[in-house]
Amino acid sequence: MTTARSERAAAEAAQDLLTRHRAPLERAVTAIRTREYWSPYPDEAAAYGELARTAGDEAFHRLLGQEFTSDQPGRDGSVGPGPEDGGESSPYGFGLGITYAHADPDVLLPAMEAAMAGWREAGPWGRAAVCAEILERINARSFELAYAAVHTSGHNFLMAFHAGAVHAQDRGLEAVAYALSEQTRMPTEVTWSKPMPDGRVFSLAKTFTVVPRGVSLVVANRVFPTWNGYPGLFASLATGNAVLVKPHPGAVLPLALTVRIAREVLRESGFDPNLVALAPERPGERLAATLALRPEVRIVDYAGTSEFGEWLEANARQARVFTAKSAVNSLLVESTADYRGMLHNLAFSLALYSGQLCTSPQNLLVPRGGITTDEGHRTYAEVVRDIAATVTDLLTEDASAIAVLGALVGPDVLEDVEHAASGAIGPVALAPRAVAHPDHPRATLRTPVLVALDASREEDRKTFGREWFGPVGFVVAVDSAAHGAEVLGAVTRRAGALTVGVHTTSPEVEALVAEVCEHAGVMLSVNLMGDWFITQSAVYSDLHGTGLNPSGNSVYCDGAYVAERFRTVGVRRYGDAR
Amino acid sequence: MTTARSERAAAEAAQDLLTRHRAPLERAVTAIRTREYWSPYPDEAAAYGELARTAGDEAFHRLLGQEFTSDQPGRDGSVGPGPEDGGESSPYGFGLGITYAHADPDVLLPAMEAAMAGWREAGPWGRAAVCAEILERINARSFELAYAAVHTSGHNFLMAFHAGAVHAQDRGLEAVAYALSEQTRMPTEVTWSKPMPDGRVFSLAKTFTVVPRGVSLVVANRVFPTWNGYPGLFASLATGNAVLVKPHPGAVLPLALTVRIAREVLRESGFDPNLVALAPERPGERLAATLALRPEVRIVDYAGTSEFGEWLEANARQARVFTAKSAVNSLLVESTADYRGMLHNLAFSLALYSGQLCTSPQNLLVPRGGITTDEGHRTYAEVVRDIAATVTDLLTEDASAIAVLGALVGPDVLEDVEHAASGAIGPVALAPRAVAHPDHPRATLRTPVLVALDASREEDRKTFGREWFGPVGFVVAVDSAAHGAEVLGAVTRRAGALTVGVHTTSPEVEALVAEVCEHAGVMLSVNLMGDWFITQSAVYSDLHGTGLNPSGNSVYCDGAYVAERFRTVGVRRYGDAR
Structure with a gap:
């Protein structure tokens, strides 16, 4: 009963x-x-x-x-x-x-x-x-x-x-x-x-x-x-x-x-x-x-x-x-109509969860001849310096830094940060800083380290062509927008990427990068500003992954992600059809 | 121009x-x-x-x-x-x-x-x-x-x-x-x-x-x-x-x-x-x-x-x-309300294209105690004899036989037919017949050979448990309807099947076989009569295959069959949203 x-x-x-x-x-x-x-x-x-x-x-x-x-x-x-x-x-x-x-x-x-x-x-x-x-x-x-x-x-x-x-x-x-x-x-x-x-x-x-x-x-x-x-x-x-x-x-x-x-x-x-x-x-x-x-x-x-x-x-x-x-996400900085907005958006994207998102940008590709902005022309060196300064500003106060960063999930992540910060892989554009957490003194928190690399050097291409998991970012000099697009495509095809970005005011550059992304099979974010970052994926709207590059064979979420989890068995009967 | x-x-x-x-x-x-x-x-x-x-x-x-x-x-x-x-x-x-x-x-x-x-x-x-x-x-x-x-x-x-x-x-x-x-x-x-x-x-x-x-x-x-x-x-x-x-x-x-x-x-x-x-x-x-x-x-x-x-x-x-x-398709003959109709449907299914369809039935499972029909009880031996006689009737005239059969696609198919007809694998219930084609004297055409096997013998289980491509059919004695359902499920799981069938007037037997088919992952046809045969698949309606048993990993046609042939690349843009 x-x-x-x-x-x-x-x-x-x-x-x-x-x-x-x-x-x-x-x-x-x-x-x-x-x-x-x-x-x-x-x-x-x-x-x-x-x-x-x-x-x-x-x-x-x-x-x-x-x-x-x-x-x-x-x-x-x-x-x-x-x-x-x-x-x-x-x-x-x-x-x-x-x-x-x-x-x-x-x-x-x-x-x-x-x-x-x-x-x-x-x-x-x-x-x-x-x-x-x-x-x-x-x-x-x-x-x-x-x-x-x-x-x-x-x-x-x-x-x-x-x-x-x-x-x-x-x-x-x-x-x-x-x-x-x-x-x-x-x-x-x-x-x-x-x-x-x-x-x-x-x-x-x-x-x-x-x-x-x-x-x-x-x-x-x-x-x-x-x-x-x-x-x-x-x-x-x-x-x-x-x-x-x-x-x-x-x-x-x-x-x-x-x-x-x-x-x-x-x-x-x-x-x-x-x-x-x-x-x-x-x-x-x-x-x-x-x-x-x-x-x-x-x-x-x-x-x-x-x-x-x-x-x-x-x-x-x-x-x-x-x-x-694993994913190696790249972003081409070619030109912008809102230099301050762009710098803030990039800095936050680099700092968030100390770069431990699968969608964190790792490589910022910047033409060596500099970029056009609403504040005039900026040389490559100025762009590197301004990105570094914006990251520093964002994370100056420990209280605000701990609201953006995350604790490093393992000693191997810290090792990578320290290796990059040593200058061994390239000139350090921004040194990482240990942040003290008021409630958790034994937490390991680091602000991002930024290293300046050059896409024309084979050694550098090897460095930024693999995943550096955690707060390690590279500002990579490229010859031109076209070269940047090519590098972005090559890294995506070889190492995989979940998301790539471009900042540009040129419809031609945008179209070129979009075409490269279509061929390499990766989502593109164009001129993100304000409250949305390359790291973010809007559920029910954005597809996370494409299944087309080495960052994975599946997508959150598309028909293919569910269609093979079940099958259909049919029965057909003669005599009782109505 | x-x-x-x-x-x-x-x-x-x-x-x-x-x-x-x-x-x-x-x-x-x-x-x-x-x-x-x-x-x-x-x-x-x-x-x-x-x-x-x-x-x-x-x-x-x-x-x-x-x-x-x-x-x-x-x-x-x-x-x-x-x-x-x-x-x-x-x-x-x-x-x-x-x-x-x-x-x-x-x-x-x-x-x-x-x-x-x-x-x-x-x-x-x-x-x-x-x-x-x-x-x-x-x-x-x-x-x-x-x-x-x-x-x-x-x-x-x-x-x-x-x-x-x-x-x-x-x-x-x-x-x-x-x-x-x-x-x-x-x-x-x-x-x-x-x-x-x-x-x-x-x-x-x-x-x-x-x-x-x-x-x-x-x-x-x-x-x-x-x-x-x-x-x-x-x-x-x-x-x-x-x-x-x-x-x-x-x-x-x-x-x-x-x-x-x-x-x-x-x-x-x-x-x-x-x-x-x-x-x-x-x-x-x-x-x-x-x-x-x-x-x-x-x-x-x-x-x-x-x-x-x-x-x-x-x-x-x-x-x-x-x-x-490859597929090994089985059909359980348990009881019927239309014995003549069933015999004709089975005979045609066995004979069509000389059994060379991927959906041709190979194993007819018949309880050794016989079956109930609208013409009274039929012993196992009678069922075997009646199926054989119906196949013979269907193909007696060469002119009508060539409209149903097909030419054997290779010498290996003929070898299998001759091996089965030799009695080496079991008692021959129906010997194959060479059919002469009026227009093509060199065509190799054979009516089906039927061999009587017993599911209680391990050797026989091996025989009917693998694919015999071409006009070779087995009438297999099983202990009961439940045993027949079990054998049908086991053959499907081990050797693969595209389609299985049952002839029964019992809702319980039908439900049992349907459950076995759901678990083994194969389409079931119940009591097919008249103008539709187990061999046929209605495009836009029937699914061909399930992807659940060894006969294949795909289905004509379901979402999974097309979903992975393409991917979707998204672009998201700030600033030009309307």
Whole structure:
């Protein structure tokens, strides 16, 4: 009797979800078609009430030093709490001390496969409504997730609240909208009637059923585990697959919270919670590689370095592998009608999260003959100096600097900064500065180092032609706008880029760069000023990635990103066609 | 002046194509959404006029013994006319004697890459209209193409006219409709405006441009070069790619005619004809493998044996590889309300094109306890006997037999038939019969051989668990309906299947088999009678393949089949948003 009652309650809960989320889902489907601005998740902290931030901070702190409880099957040990056991350390300088359950794939994966039967029956709309509910509950805990992002990815608070929380939720809902749109392109039932030569009509009754591929593995990165992780998680879940999340060892918490919320919602709406599970790894375990080759795993979503991304593409052959890999983003500064505005826009883009975004600009290409501006001609040396001065101004006060920068996520990032600052790779145009964080004295924060390079030197081309992850920027002298466009295209084709930019007042130069970008396959931003930066990607409007250059084989979000996560099985019947 | 005039004429021609083809293209887009019956290409020969068949036959005969002229660049030799030089031989027993130009990939591929610039600019609708025109001109020559299909693939005339001509054209147009639909999901231009906290509105002007992946390679098979070749050819061409067609050495002519017509239409409408080219191969050249690994080739469409399909999937890593491979199709005979109708439907399905369709049923699974019918209970032995008798009746007269069967496409097919007929693999339930063709005394035609096997014997399971290409069928005893469903699922999962069937009056058995098919990932046909057979696939309505079992990783036609053939490059501009 209890079972019957709880089944009824679950059915009612599922129906209620559909009622509540239908309109926003339809709105999201419209947004991805029109590409206009829209979001159901406010990105102004004030919209969440006065107490939300404090409550989120407290909720985050309650997690520290504790076992992160989980009801997943197949526990075979622990990860954490200490760093030697795989526990997370905040880039702001302390250990989180959280212990996670480690899972035995031989138990967990079959449980996940078994969970898919009921989920498949829920159909595209039923699944989309559950996904929207998961995202809504995640949204309600955006501040807790933001603090989790601060202390795993090293974000400043605003970036954590945006990219670590609300904009990541947008990416998730965008994927759900694509999945919904893609799964509902065909009818579920149709009577097919063909007129025959003798005047009769031959009819068959047909049904089309969406079936998932299997277990989907999300291999997340450290810097944007939710923003880069939610597209794959929700695209796969919404198309009927079970999703196993393998977090980066340094950023488990945001995804552990996500998985916990997803399991809660699934259970409450009558589905098997094992549709979403977490697989944290022990030090040195190489768990992602093991899981990615499991026969149950039919989809892999990966964000991280090119090296492992290429390994996955080459080796996880039983699965469809979607990758987001390293990027070297370049920006050509040719001329401008707003020199001050441009300098500020560039400086902020270089400084934001200490250059640790996958969309941070690395190479500023400047003609050696200088540029035309609304303040007259500026020589190459003046442009370099002015960019450096604007970055310095932006970050002079520690208080304002910590609101823009991020904590460096690893000692290798600091090493690169120091190497660049040593003058060993080229003349230092702007030395980095260590910024002290008032609340976190052990945090490693650095303002950007800028190095002046020359595209005519082969050694320099090698230097700026590879990814320098973190606050290392190059101001690269090029012969001309045309040469700059050529360099920009060559770097994109060889090393990959997610976004490139140009500042120009010349329609010819703009057209030339646009053509180069079309051929190299990369998004172009023209003359960005004010409140929008090359680093930003507007969910539901901008495509993140093209799949055409080495920065990845997939796009957030397009039809191709979801179309292969499910298949359609048809049945045709003679005799009962109406 | 001539150039200006011809450019103007080409622009007018392109506009005219768009005017003429817009409505049918919109209708095709509707059809793939509703899945109702529709086709712009009549499949009744009478619709083409009284003289069309004779004219087609004459046009075909004019091609024999001649050089097949071509204006492709990079000719470096010849293929044919004799079989020792790679010339084609009709399965009806004579050499076609046609000589084709052999192409140097080092010349041809760069020319194809160069051809793509103008084609990209034509946009989705412009390209779709040109593709529709190509198909319309192919349609007008359906009889010539049908005779080419008869004498390369060994079809009977009706199958050649249907699957070799008009239904292949439908498959092509279906792919164009999918490509059009997929490429027009986003606006080409939009102003994105975000309200800022201070009440201002921040705007960016955005454009989205479809860009192709690169050169697309179609590796065609011998049995259905157009039906299996057109989906990839037209999906890639409509999405902006150049398409290189590598025909099977035994079936060059249908694709050579196709490529010639495509080049004519492209040239007339102002595009570079090198967007479509033919690459026939010399004996032993392994040209498909060479071409598939070329860096210019970014898409491969393949139809053929599993062995080479798997090689392509594993090795053509620079390309997105779409495969249609070997299939072992099974059908469970459990009970029926129309025993005579069922027997006739099964017999025709077994006999059609001498079992050489990729959708031909190979394994008829029959419970060893017999089946319930409208004529009372039938024992297993009676069912076997009745199926055999119905096949015999259908093919007793040579004149009617040649209208159903096809000529065997190779000595290996005949060997399999003779091996099965020898009794070496199991008791022969129906011996094959050599059929004499009145017009083609040297044609090799065989009626089906039926062998009785038992699913409880491991050796038998091995026998019917692999593909026997051609007129070899197995009547397999199973323990029960449930056992039959299990066997059907197991064979599909291990060897791959494109279509499976069931005859049953029991809703439970139907539901069980439908569930097995959903899990194994294969289309199911229930109780087919009368004018529709398990072998048939209704273009714009049925999905051919699921991509879920080993018979292939792709589907004619779904979103996934076209979505990855192009990408979208965005440009966002500050300052000129309106």
